[in-house]
Amino acid sequence: MRKIDxxxxxxxxxFLFITIGLLATLYLIxxxxxMVFHIDxxxxxxxxxxxxxxxxxxxxxxGCLFFQHRFFHLTYTRSTLTYRNGLLRRERSVSLEDIxxxxxxxxxxxxxxxxxxxxxxxxxxxxxxxxxxxxxxxxDKFLRYLSSQGAHITKTYKVMPGYGKIHNxxxxxxxxxxxxxxxxxxxxxxxxxxxxxxx
Numbered sequence: 001m002r003k004i005d006x007x008x009x010x011x012x013x014x015f016l017f018i019t020i021g022l023l024a025t026l027y028l029i030x031x032x033x034x035m036v037f038h039i040d041x042x043x044x045x046x047x048x049x050x051x052x053x054x055x056x057x058x059x060x061x062x063g064c065l066f067f068q069h070r071f072f073h074l075t076y077t078r079s080t081l082t083y084r085n086g087l088l089r090r091e092r093s094v095s096l097e098d099i100x101x102x103x104x105x106x107x108x109x110x111x112x113x114x115x116x117x118x119x120x121x122x123x124x125x126x127x128x129x130x131x132x133x134x135x136x137x138x139x140d141k142f143l144r145y146l147s148s149q150g151a152h153i154t155k156t157y158k159v160m161p162g163y164g165k166i167h168n169x170x171x172x173x174x175x176x177x178x179x180x181x182x183x184x185x186x187x188x189x190x191x192x193x194x195x196x197x198x199x
Contacts (some may be wrong), residue, residue, distance in 0.1 A: 001076070001077050002076055002077075002114040002138070002141070002142070003073055003074070003075050003077050003136075003138070004073060004075070004076070004135060004137065004138040004142055005070075005073050006069040006070075006072050006073065006130050006131060006132040006133065006134055006135065007131075007132050007133060007134075007135050008132045009037045009069075009132055009133050009162065009170070010167060010170060010171035011065075011168060011171070012171040012172070012174035012175040012178060013170075013171070013174045013179045014066060015108060015174070015175070016110040016174045016175075016177055016178040017062050017066045018066075018178075018179070019178045019181040019182055019185075020062060020181060021059065021062050022181075022182075022185060023181055023184060023185050023188070024055065024058050024059070024062075026167065026188035026189055027188050028055050029192050030188055030191050030192055030195070031046065031048075031051060031120075033192065033195045033196070033199075034046065034195075035048060037195065037199045038047055039195070040060060045139070059172070062070045063195065068087075068131030068132065069130070069131040069132025069133075070086070071085065071086035071087040071130075071131060072084065072086065072130035072131055072132075073086075074126065074142075074178065076096065076142060076145075078096070079096055079097055079110075080093055080094070080095060080096060080111045081093065081094050081096055081124065081126075081142075083124075085130075091142050092124075094111060094123055094124040096149065097149075098116075098123075098144065099111050099112070099123075099124075099146060099149075099151050100112060100113060100114060100115065100150070100151055100152065101114075101115065101116045101142065101151060101152050101154070102124055102146055102151055102152070102153045102157065103116055103122075103156070104143075104153070104154065104155045104157070105137060105156045105157070106128075106156070106157055107127065107128060107129070108125055108127040108128045108129075109124050109125070109128075109139075110122040110124075110125055111123055111124040111125070111126070113136075113145055114122075116154070126139075128160075128161050128162060129161075129162065133137050133161070133162030133163070133167075134160075136160045136163060141161075159167055
């Protein structure tokens with residue numbers, strides 16, 4: 001059995017989620033200090049159960065966004081391909097013995113038992129983007145295996161989707177946003193240091 005995983009889109013995107021988590025943690029530390037030190041004018045203004053509930057929700061969302069690509073994967077043997085969605089706990093399978101045509105477009109791969117007609121007539125669909133981007137090496141091995149079994153492979157792209165110039169530009173944008181968030185960490189960090197030194 002071989003596995004095709006999804007990987008994160010860019011490292012900068014993962015770093016962005018880490019910096020958002022860092023900023024949220026610094027603000028949470030400030031709120032905890034206000035609660036512990038009973039700081040005047042601020043202590044009575046917070047609804048602490050609601051505040052901690054919101055922060056818990058923020059951390060859960062960040063965790064899901066950070067690890068979302070790990071919820072999805074494909075496995076295949078000589079005869080069967082299975083797509084698993086760990087988030088919804090669903091899976092679907094198709095027999096590879098009948099596959100005669102595969103059409104790869106910028107969104108995913110369409111598997112056909114007979115001649116290629118309409119995408120709605122495809123017996124199976126492999127999405128390229130599910131919380132991340134499909135691993136290109138593992139997917140290429142899968143296509144080579146299908147080709148060796150007699151399936152005709154058609155690709156409508158030159159560069160594998162998720163690995164081209166657009167995603168490099170997205171990486172730069174994510175990196176810029178992460179740097180902006182790091183710069184915004186100065187205020188809560190300074191507040192934490194001042195509160196610690198005064199109490």
